[in-house]
Amino acid sequence: MGLKLVIFDLDGTLLDSPLDFDAIRAEIGLPAGVPILEALEDIGPADRARAEAVIDRHETEAVRASRLIPGAADLLAHLRGRGVKTALLTRNSRASVEAAARRHSLVFDAAVTREDHEPKPSPQGVRHLMAACGARADETVLVGDFRFDIEAGAAAGVRTVAVVAQPTAWSVEATWQAADLKAVRALLDGLMGKA
Numbered sequence: 001m002g003l004k005l006v007i008f009d010l011d012g013t014l015l016d017s018p019l020d021f022d023a024i025r026a027e028i029g030l031p032a033g034v035p036i037l038e039a040l041e042d043i044g045p046a047d048r049a050r051a052e053a054v055i056d057r058h059e060t061e062a063v064r065a066s067r068l069i070p071g072a073a074d075l076l077a078h079l080r081g082r083g084v085k086t087a088l089l090t091r092n093s094r095a096s097v098e099a100a101a102r103r104h105s106l107v108f109d110a111a112v113t114r115e116d117h118e119p120k121p122s123p124q125g126v127r128h129l130m131a132a133c134g135a136r137a138d139e140t141v142l143v144g145d146f147r148f149d150i151e152a153g154a155a156a157g158v159r160t161v162a163v164v165a166q167p168t169a170w171s172v173e174a175t176w177q178a179a180d181l182k183a184v185r186a187l188l189d190g191l192m193g194k195a
């Protein structure tokens with residue numbers, strides 16, 4: 001088992017962005033804590049369009065105020081230099097992903113956004129990225145900072161890394177836990193060494 005593809009979550013994993021989900025829910029009129037994209041499936045087209053405009057505006061503002069998480073650029077360049085493909089799997093819009101990539105000079109071999117496939121925790125996006133990058137499940141690792149990342153990876157049969165400062169109830173379900181991107185890099189280096 002080598003390493004051919006690393007799939008990254010964006011917000012909170014590579015990008016420190018002030019995306020305020022509570023504010024988005026409040027503005028749309030959704031109860032606290034519900035997953036936003038799933039809640040939109042249950043409302044009418046007019047309300048849905050209005051809600052999507054709210055989300056798009058919040059995402060655009062968040063990208064403008066975003067910063068790369070320490071080690072993100074190094075890690076992506078390091079993987080690329082070793083011939084490992086990198087991909088992005090996010091519940092954000094394609095427009096906000098492209099804006100973030102431009103702002104921070106990020107390059108990925110492939111990206112899946114909420115317009116492309118069922119959002120995480122569905123494994124659809126993971127499967128698409130593996131096919132697009134020519135990697136099998138046992139050659140792929142998914143790195144994320146939220147429960148949905150780990151669930152999507154597990155459902156697709158890939159190994160997962162939960163990037164969390166402290167272990168949590170969901171992060172212990174990941175294949176590995178890492179405190180930061182430096183620890184992620186060390187872990188991935190170990191996998192490449194076995195290739």
Ligand SMILES: [Mg+2]
Pocket residue numbers: 009010011012013144145146
């Ligand atoms: Mg995240």
